[in-house]
Amino acid sequence: MLTFILKRVLEAIPTLLVLITVSFFLMHSAPGSPFSSERSLPPEVLANINAKYHLDEPVLTQYFYYLGGLLQGDLGPSFRYKDFSINELVAQSLPVSAEIGVWSFLVAVVIGVSCGVFAALRQNSWLDYLVMSFANLGIVLPNFVLAPLCILFFSIYMQWLPAGGWNGGAWPYLIMPVIAMSTSYIAQIARITRGSMIETMHSNFIRTARAKGLPKHRIILQHAMRPAMLPVVSYLGPAFVGIITGSVIVDVYFGTGGIGQHFINGALNRDYSMVMGVTILIGTLTITFNAVVDILYAIIDPKIRY
């Protein structure tokens, strides 16, 4: 197992380097610069600004500057928020997205898996359809529809919850973002769980267990759940990264100040270092959680060993 982990870490380095390099040059090849604006700057003023941010140097030199900073853990200065470094901005916004993300993840897993298992065990009954219709609401109601609907109902009509803001993550501010964030994941998880559970329940070893007269709860919990969870776990790894790195929809509608908004605005503002910072963050997390999924696989399914 230790060699396996070590191997994964070593593999991650070139993957990240490729990611950084491609993103860096792609970002710099986008038309416009961080400092192009409707009010075009006099050339000498622009020259002073470009000099300050090394933008007057060849892109390759800038790339090595960037890598040099990165090695020291410095994601560079923000080109948009001129008084902040990317490290500061990420440190401020990632915990917000992570908090919303972890709660949403827990809610999505608990509700999604329960719905999926419940529906699978009552396959094609009206209860199956009812539960799956409920779970599928998340797909027909994307979060950009759900978020304003929630605000309309909970904040404007009922006045139960604040319409936006974060206030350090106080729970009333957390509820609606978690609802908006988790629903689509609930639907996905429920669908995968249901499919996988149905398949497992029809497999030979379950039939054998039944034939041996094992009680139903033991068949489900001890024998069916573990293999049925495999596809769910492989979905959850990347999903977890997606969910904790925030959503621009949630950030925009609820004014939470998470990292999702930074990523999109970074691209629009040509805030090179912001886009790079978030890309590296998401890249690292994705690689990490894919590795975690592989390890979990090995634990869940003894057939898989490395």
Add this chain to the structure above:
Amino acid sequence: MKKTLLATALITASLGAMQIQAADVPAGVVLADKQELVRGGGAEPATLDPQKVEGTPGSHRTRELFEGLYNLNGNGDLIPGVAESYTVNADNTVYTFKLRDDAKWSNGEPVTAHDFVYGFTRAVDPATASPYAWFIEIPSIANASDIINGKTVPSELGVKALDDYTFEVTLERPVPYFVKMTAHQTMFPAPKAVIEKFGSDWIKPGNMVSNGAYKMDEWVVNEKMVFTRNENYWNNDKTVINQVTFLPIESPSVELTRFQAGEMDISDELPNDHFKQLKRDIPDEVIITPKLGTYYYQFNTTKAPYDDVRVRKALSYGIDRNIITKFVTGTGELPAYSFTPEVVNGFDPATPEYATWTQKDRNEKAKALLAEAGYDSSNPLKFNLLYNTNENHKKIAIAISSMWKKTLGVEVTLENQEWKTYLETKKAQNFEVARAGWIGDYNEASTMLDLLTTPHGNNDGKYSNTDYDKLMSEAKTMADPSVNYNKAEGIAIDQDMAVAPIYQYTIKRLVKSYVGGYQPNPEDNIYTRDMYIIAH
């Protein structure tokens, strides 16, 4: 002429001295116990450093935190800020400002002429890399251009502290609107000791020292910015609101939800789609004010056939501006026929001839001109109309292109580009006709008209007319430049149709009825220190 100018300056200065900017609570108004205001703040500002700040969201916030020599009231008139009065020499090139001796920074230190010297110098210093360095160049403050170009050192800037409370500015040529420009944040004072101590971190909570009615308390990027009362502000006794929070929300619909949920007292904008409904449901809380800016279509005059005035005129005449403002934008905008909006201070643009015709006449004229230029149904004019991706720009482009199609048979392909790409495309003259808009930096017609001069960095259509350039250059030193401005408008629009003005911008806000002292104005210089919250 010079004497008149001097007299005007002195009169303005003394008149101004009688007025002071502060919350003016009418007798009988009962104030709420909690004087805390929440404002929609538009986008998260790039910075709050007065010498570096650009864009409206940043300006709104810096005006709360800092104060310059003068302020401008709702009519665009000068109101004393840190300066009590000023005098100007016979040449109108040396301005001497007398500063009040009770102005203080939020740390209790006095605001002195040295802080202004430092602020002005900092703005042009290449090391600061301020995107607004050019703002010091415009009034031709001595050596500003050379400093920006690196030809001389920042300390050579034509600003001096004669003593702690006397600040002198030397201009290279007389600029009649210079004092008005001091209301702009680029010319605000800067606390040298604090900036030197913290570097670019000086504007962060805990470090920032400011001289306005408020001081920085909390700043969570993309969530909120909270300012509290600056007890050391010279006019603190007259400030009523204790705390102001800015919520950085770019989407007007999201702002609306916060407003409706009672979490915001003044919005930054309002969603066009909800305008009619809001006007019906809460008419008293929908405040529309003309804004110092024009929405227009730009012709690329370097490309045929847009170098042909007949084509430009035909396209401009073919736009029914009343339909656009009534049914497409529909939020109180006024049609624009001249480039300078009507609200500009000290200048009433003369009505161009085509504005007096009926739309039917304009359409007829347009058809004739286009035919003259060689375009008809067998050889229709075809082009791409460029705009930056935005629902409102799209609606306007669809409406105008169908007007052109119907009356002139012109075939327009709509081309939308993401903001920065659109800017690049325009700068490279890689367009035929493009959507554009311009918001004035100071309340004077040259803030608009300069845009159409040959060397202007934002003259993306590359319009060029030597007579026009001459008029605008002369206007810079005239006591009453409005004669030249009218001639310039006549050349650029009536004669050349350099651009097709479409409508005059408005400031659209939702303001809770319990907010008193909200003084909307074309430049959108809104100060929380003028406001108060009525018991409700």
